[in-house]
Amino acid sequence: MTNSHSVQDRRLGRRRFLAALGSTIVAGAFGINAGPVAGNMDPAQLRRSMRDQYGASGVEVIDEWLSLLDRLADRNLDTQLREVNDFFNRRIEWVDDIDVWGQKDYWATPLEALGKGRGDCEDYSIAKYITLTQLGVPVATLRMIYVKARLGRSDTTIAHMVLGYYETPSAEPRILDNLQPSIVPARQRTDLEPVFSFNSEGLWTGSSTSSKADPVARLSRWRRVLARMTEQGFL
Amino acid sequence: MSLIKQLWLTILAILLIAFGGSLFIGITTTKQALEQEVRIKNADNANALALSMSQLSKDPTEMELLIAAQFDTGHYRRIELRDPEGNIMESREAEESIEGVPGWFVDLTRFSIPAGEAVIQDGWQQYATIEIETQHSYAYRSLWRSTLQLIGWFGIAAIISALLAWWIVHTIRRPLQAVIDQAREIGRRRFTTSKAPATRELRDVVMAMNQLSSSVSGMLSQESEKLDQLRRRLQHDSTTGATNREHFMRLLETALKREDDQTAGIIAMVRVSRLNELNEQLGRPATDQLLAQIAAALRSVAQNGHVGRLNGSDFAVLIPEEEDLEAVSQRLTERLHPLLDDQSVRVALPMALRRYRHHETRATVLSSLDGELARAETQGDRAVILASDDRENVLFHTHEAWRDALVHAIHEGISLAHYPVLDDQGHLLHFEAPSRLRLRDSWQPAGVFMPWVSRLGLNSEMDLAVVDAALHTIAKDNTPIALNVSPRAANDATFIAALKARLQAAPEAATQLWFEVPEIMAVNHMENFRTLCRELQRFGCRMGLEHVGPEFSKIAQLHDIGLIYLKIDASLVNGADTSADQQSILRGMATLCHSIGIKAIAEGVATEAEHTCLLDIGFDGVTGPAIRLAGDT
Missing domain, CATH: 3.20.20.450 (EAL domain)
Incomplete structure (x- = not known):
C-alpha cells in the first residue's frame, strides 16, 4: 500500500509541516514525483483513533484485529483468506448504510466498521481488502467486484459487493463474501452476477499522492475512504 | 563600492528574487493543476470505457469498434487494450502535436501524467486492461500562455518597482552628495555649512559638520579680531583713531603706485593751529576730545579713503577716485566748522587741498601741500586753499x-x-x-x-x-x-x-x-x-x-x-x-x-x-x- 510523507508530517506539528511544505515545494519545483511509498501501519495511532471515536470497547476490537494480523503473518494464503473472511463476517453485523451512517452508500473504513460493529457489503470488502494487503497479499490479486446478488430462492436481487482473489490475472477468482461465509470459486456462486471490478492499483501514481491535500481525493468515494484510513493509521 | 550602487544591487536582487520566485511558483502551480486535470480525465475515461465494455459480449470486432469510436471522437493520444498477460490486443495512437510552444519550454516543463487504467471484466474473469492517455498538448499551450502572461505582468510590476526604487535612490542621492561635498570642502579646509537634509542619519552628519564649521569660523573671527586690534595699535593714533604718520605715508605711497582706477584723487591737509595754547586753555582731555571729533569728521568725509594724523596738530585726508576739489572742500568745511563753533575758545583750522595723480612722488605731493597749508595759515583761521592744477599733464581734455x-x-x-x-x-x-x-x-x-x-x-x-x-x-x-x-x-x-x-x-x-x-x-x-x-x-x-x-x-x-x-x-x-x-x-x-x-x-x-x-x-x-x-x- 502506499503512503506519502506529507501525510505523516501532518501529524507532526507545525514546524515539520512547514519543513514538509518547503520540501514539497522544492520537490515540486524540481519535478521530483513523490511516488507511492510503501504503507506502514501505525498501531498506536489506530488505537488512539479508535479510543477517540468508539471508546474502550473499540480499542478491544482493534487489538483483536491487530493480534489477528500477528497470528496470520506467517501463515499460508488459504489460511489468511479464510481467517480474515471469518473475522469480519463475525465481527460486523450486516445492515444498510442508511441505518448506520445516516446516508446511502457510506464507505466506512475497517476502523469505523469494527467500531460500530455494523456495516454494509462494501464495508466488509474494504476491511478484508485492507487486512489482506496488510498481510502481504499482492494488491494486483485482490479486486473488489460489484455484483448483482439474488437473495435465497426468491427473485429479489440487490446491488452487492464482494472481494475477489485472482491467483493470476486471467484466473477464476475466489470470492470472499458476507452472504455466504465460506470462500468458494466464483463459478459456484450462481447467486451472484459480476458487473465490474476495481482495486487501488494505479490510484497513487503520478505526482500528487497526498490524501487530504489532493483535491482529487475528495471527489472519489474510493479515494476518500483510503484517505480516511491513512488518517486513522492503517496506511 | 558606492552606497548608491549597493542600494541598486540590493533592489535589483530583491526584485529578481521576488519576481523570479513568483514566476516559478506560478508556473509550477499551473503545471500541477493541469497535470491533475489530465490525470483525472485519463482515469475516469478508462473506468467509463472499461465499465461499458464489461457489459458487452467480448467479440473482438465489437471491442475494436468501441475503442475506435472512442478514439476517433474524443481527444486521445493513445488507447490500448491488453490481455491479462500484458499482450497488446488493440492499440490506437495519435501524434503528439504541440504547436505554438517552443521546444525548450516543453522540455523544461515536461508533464508526467500516468495513463488511466481499468480492467474489463468478462464474467468473473478479467478480460483485458484498458489504458488511456489523453491528448495534453493543449495543456502545454495553456501553460505557455499563462507563463507569458505572468512574465508580462511581472515585467510591468518590475518596471513600476524599478521606477519607485529610482525615485527613492534619487531622493537619497542628492542630500548624500551634498554631505560628501561638504566633507570634501572641510577636508580642503573650507568650513562651509549646508542645509540639514530630511534623512535622519545624513542630517546628524550634516549637523555635526555644520557645528565644526561654525566653531572654526568663530575661532577665525576671534583670532582675526585680535590681529585687528594689534594692527590698529600699531597703525593708528590712539587719541583720534586716525592712522599714524608712518602708516599714512605708506598708504600714500601705495596709492601713488597703484595700477587700478584709484590712482588719482584728492589729498587734503588740516592743521589745528596753536595746539599748545589750546591745550592750556581747554585742558588736555577737552583738547583730545576735539582732536578725536575732527578726526571723526574727516573720516566721514573720506569714506573709503584714509585719515592720518601726521603730527600733533596736522591731519591728512586721502580720498581716491575723487576729482572735485570744490565739493570736497565744501564737505570738509561743513563738517569741521560747526565743531569749531561749539568750542569755548577760538580754534584755528586752516586747510589745503590738492589733487594727486599717478606716479607723482610722495615727497612732491606732501611738500607742495605743506606749502599751501602754510599759506592758508597766514590767510586766516578758517582759510581753505585749493591748490591750482596748472601742471596738469593730461592726455585728453574732454x-x-x-x-x-x-x-x-x-x-x-x-x-x-x-x-x-x-x-x-x-x-x-x-x-x-x-x-x-x-x-x-x-x-x-x-x-x-x-x-x-x-x-x-x-x-x-x-x-x-x-x-x-x-x-x-x-x-x-x-x-x-x-x-x-x-x-x-x-x-x-x-x-x-x-x-x-x-x-x-x-x-x-x-x-x-x-x-x-x-x-x-x-x-x-x-x-x-x-x-x-x-x-x-x-x-x-x-x-x-x-x-x-x-x-x-x-x-x-x-x-x-x-x-x-x-x-x-x-x-x-x-x-x-x-x-x-x-x-x-x-x-x-x-x-x-x-x-x-x-x-x-x-x-x-x-x-x-x-x-x-x-x-x-x-x-x-x-x-x-x-x-x-x-x-x-
Whole structure:
C-alpha cells in the first residue's frame, strides 16, 4: 500500500509541516514525483483513533484485529483468506448504510466498521481488502467486484459487493463474501452476477499522492475512504 | 563600492528574487493543476470505457469498434487494450502535436501524467486492461500562455518597482552628495555649512559638520579680531583713531603706485593751529576730545579713503577716485566748522587741498601741500586753499575724447605687463598682469587711464578685453596669470555672463587664471563676491583678494567660499623687517590663512630684507619691486 510523507508530517506539528511544505515545494519545483511509498501501519495511532471515536470497547476490537494480523503473518494464503473472511463476517453485523451512517452508500473504513460493529457489503470488502494487503497479499490479486446478488430462492436481487482473489490475472477468482461465509470459486456462486471490478492499483501514481491535500481525493468515494484510513493509521 | 550602487544591487536582487520566485511558483502551480486535470480525465475515461465494455459480449470486432469510436471522437493520444498477460490486443495512437510552444519550454516543463487504467471484466474473469492517455498538448499551450502572461505582468510590476526604487535612490542621492561635498570642502579646509537634509542619519552628519564649521569660523573671527586690534595699535593714533604718520605715508605711497582706477584723487591737509595754547586753555582731555571729533569728521568725509594724523596738530585726508576739489572742500568745511563753533575758545583750522595723480612722488605731493597749508595759515583761521592744477599733464581734455580714445584702444588690443608673484621657493605662482593701453601712440600704464575707464563706465568692456588678452597669453606661454576684477564689473551680471562664455570657450586656459578683487570690494559686496566666486570656481579659476589689511577681521566671514590666496597690502608689508609689531601681525595673518587653507602673499615687497623676513614669518608668496623671477633682469 502506499503512503506519502506529507501525510505523516501532518501529524507532526507545525514546524515539520512547514519543513514538509518547503520540501514539497522544492520537490515540486524540481519535478521530483513523490511516488507511492510503501504503507506502514501505525498501531498506536489506530488505537488512539479508535479510543477517540468508539471508546474502550473499540480499542478491544482493534487489538483483536491487530493480534489477528500477528497470528496470520506467517501463515499460508488459504489460511489468511479464510481467517480474515471469518473475522469480519463475525465481527460486523450486516445492515444498510442508511441505518448506520445516516446516508446511502457510506464507505466506512475497517476502523469505523469494527467500531460500530455494523456495516454494509462494501464495508466488509474494504476491511478484508485492507487486512489482506496488510498481510502481504499482492494488491494486483485482490479486486473488489460489484455484483448483482439474488437473495435465497426468491427473485429479489440487490446491488452487492464482494472481494475477489485472482491467483493470476486471467484466473477464476475466489470470492470472499458476507452472504455466504465460506470462500468458494466464483463459478459456484450462481447467486451472484459480476458487473465490474476495481482495486487501488494505479490510484497513487503520478505526482500528487497526498490524501487530504489532493483535491482529487475528495471527489472519489474510493479515494476518500483510503484517505480516511491513512488518517486513522492503517496506511 | 558606492552606497548608491549597493542600494541598486540590493533592489535589483530583491526584485529578481521576488519576481523570479513568483514566476516559478506560478508556473509550477499551473503545471500541477493541469497535470491533475489530465490525470483525472485519463482515469475516469478508462473506468467509463472499461465499465461499458464489461457489459458487452467480448467479440473482438465489437471491442475494436468501441475503442475506435472512442478514439476517433474524443481527444486521445493513445488507447490500448491488453490481455491479462500484458499482450497488446488493440492499440490506437495519435501524434503528439504541440504547436505554438517552443521546444525548450516543453522540455523544461515536461508533464508526467500516468495513463488511466481499468480492467474489463468478462464474467468473473478479467478480460483485458484498458489504458488511456489523453491528448495534453493543449495543456502545454495553456501553460505557455499563462507563463507569458505572468512574465508580462511581472515585467510591468518590475518596471513600476524599478521606477519607485529610482525615485527613492534619487531622493537619497542628492542630500548624500551634498554631505560628501561638504566633507570634501572641510577636508580642503573650507568650513562651509549646508542645509540639514530630511534623512535622519545624513542630517546628524550634516549637523555635526555644520557645528565644526561654525566653531572654526568663530575661532577665525576671534583670532582675526585680535590681529585687528594689534594692527590698529600699531597703525593708528590712539587719541583720534586716525592712522599714524608712518602708516599714512605708506598708504600714500601705495596709492601713488597703484595700477587700478584709484590712482588719482584728492589729498587734503588740516592743521589745528596753536595746539599748545589750546591745550592750556581747554585742558588736555577737552583738547583730545576735539582732536578725536575732527578726526571723526574727516573720516566721514573720506569714506573709503584714509585719515592720518601726521603730527600733533596736522591731519591728512586721502580720498581716491575723487576729482572735485570744490565739493570736497565744501564737505570738509561743513563738517569741521560747526565743531569749531561749539568750542569755548577760538580754534584755528586752516586747510589745503590738492589733487594727486599717478606716479607723482610722495615727497612732491606732501611738500607742495605743506606749502599751501602754510599759506592758508597766514590767510586766516578758517582759510581753505585749493591748490591750482596748472601742471596738469593730461592726455585728453574732454570726456568724449577720452571715451573715443579708450574705446578705440580697447578695440585695438590690450597689452599686459608681467609682474611675477613668487612662492617661498622662488618659483612662479603667477604673473600679476596690469593692463597697458595704447593711447597717443605710446603704451600707457593702468594708473593713467583706469580712473577714466571707471568714470566712463567702461569697466566691463575693459575687463573682458583684459580676460581675452590673458587667455591669449596663457594659450601662448602656458603661465598662470592673475587679473583684477574691478568692483563695478564684478557687480555686473552681463559682465559675469560674458566672462563665463569666454571661460567656457577656453577651459584649459581658464584653469590657469587667478582672479583677485580688492578686499574692500569683497567685504562691501559680499553676496556679489560669493556669486562671482561660485561662478568662476566652476571653471577651475582660483580666487583671491588683494590689498588685504584694514578689513582683515571681516575676512573670517569669507572663509567658506574657497579663496585660494590673500595678498596682504603693501602698507602692512613695507618695513616689516624692522618692526617686531608688524611682524607679529603678519605672522598672525599668515597662520590664520594657513589654518583655513589660504595662501598668504605679500604685496609691494620693496627690499631684499623684507623679502627674507616675510618668508621667515611664513608667507607663501611675495610680489613687489624687489621681486624678480630668477633669470630675469
